[in-house]
Amino acid sequence: MKLQTELPAVFEEFAEARRNGFLAVKKIKDQNVPVIGVFCGYFPQEVAMAMGAAIVGLCAFSDETIAEAEKDLPRNLCPLIKSSYGFGKTDKCPYFYFSDLVVGETTCDGKKKMYEYLGEIKPVYVMELPNCQSEEGLKLWKKEIIRLKETLEKKFGVTITEEAIKEAIVVKNKERKALKEFYQLSKYDPVPMLGQDLYKVMMGTGFEFNRVLIPEKLDDIRKKVLAEYKEEKKYSKKPRILITGCPIGGATEKVIKAIEDNGAVVVAFESCGGAKTVEDLVDESNPDVYEALAEKYLAIGCSCMTPNPNRIKLLDRMIDEYQVDGVVDMILTACHTYNVETLSIKRFVNDKKEKSYISLETDFSTSDIGQINTRMAAFIEML
Incomplete structure (x- = not known):
């Protein structure tokens, strides 16, 4: 029994949502809906x-404009x-073009300095993210969330009530x-x-701007997927891989392809865009909505935190639950x-688990695809 080699139509729907997001955000702007551009899961x-705003992710994963960026950046x-x-x-x-406000956070040094130059092009607001949980x-993070609310109210001439935030938390x-x-x-x-x-599905949900429709x-x-799985047993057992580390998208999806082209299957993504920002919910029972939001978002296990125990905790659980054979x-x-x-991740995965x-260190070019395939083939053969 072989793994599918063609993208099923059911997955194509979400891939289309990602590709057609440009048209969707223009339609939103035509309806005078505020658009907030963001860079981070925090x-x-x-x-x-x-406040009824649409939220669009601005992280780019292509080398198309890097040469132009390097005229200003190292x-x-x-x-x-x-x-x-x-x-x-x-x-x-188009997402950046249609954004009425860009919001960043003081995560890594490179981003927070880049925001200074980005602010010369578009209104940019930066939240001060603590470096320690x-x-x-x-x-501090609770105060920053309240400050964000007040900034949005002032810029867009709206009132953001706690009741509206509670409703958004549920959604x-x-x-x-x-x-x-x-x-x-x-x-x-x-x-x-x-x-x-x-x-593709996980990324595609980010380009559905009516969040109520997503569930x-x-x-x-x-x-x-489950019905097809039960009816057509056409999947063979393969070494099971979990991907952790930096955000994946666009050009870096070559890593997923290299893993699966060389005989394994990716069963879990702990990284940004994966479980890292999804696993924990906001506490709907907490009457202090700002505290509830602060607790949920600050708990994200990103490497910008020192120390960063929550990344280890999530990896520990996912390696067991997804019966992982190897971690990339x-x-x-x-x-x-x-x-x-x-x-520290290597020590944990090798010694504890x-x-x-x-x-695997990579960038947005295609020049290392051969090397990545060679390394993945050797790694998977070892498994």
């Missing part, structure tokens, strides 16, 4: 949702930062639950879908925080 979406900088800035500078990104850090939690139920299908062994298809769409595709740690060139963490581990 952004508390519920605050913007409470060459030895993370390609995601250069690409994102380049698309804004060259006006080649401590009690004092939580207090967003339903989206997270539906996404979890969908990607947890990969706990089956053998799997019901390729990691490439799984990731139903995800539930529909989950039922279709995908690092973007010059992403120093994730690169430094490879040692007794699983195979490999770190």
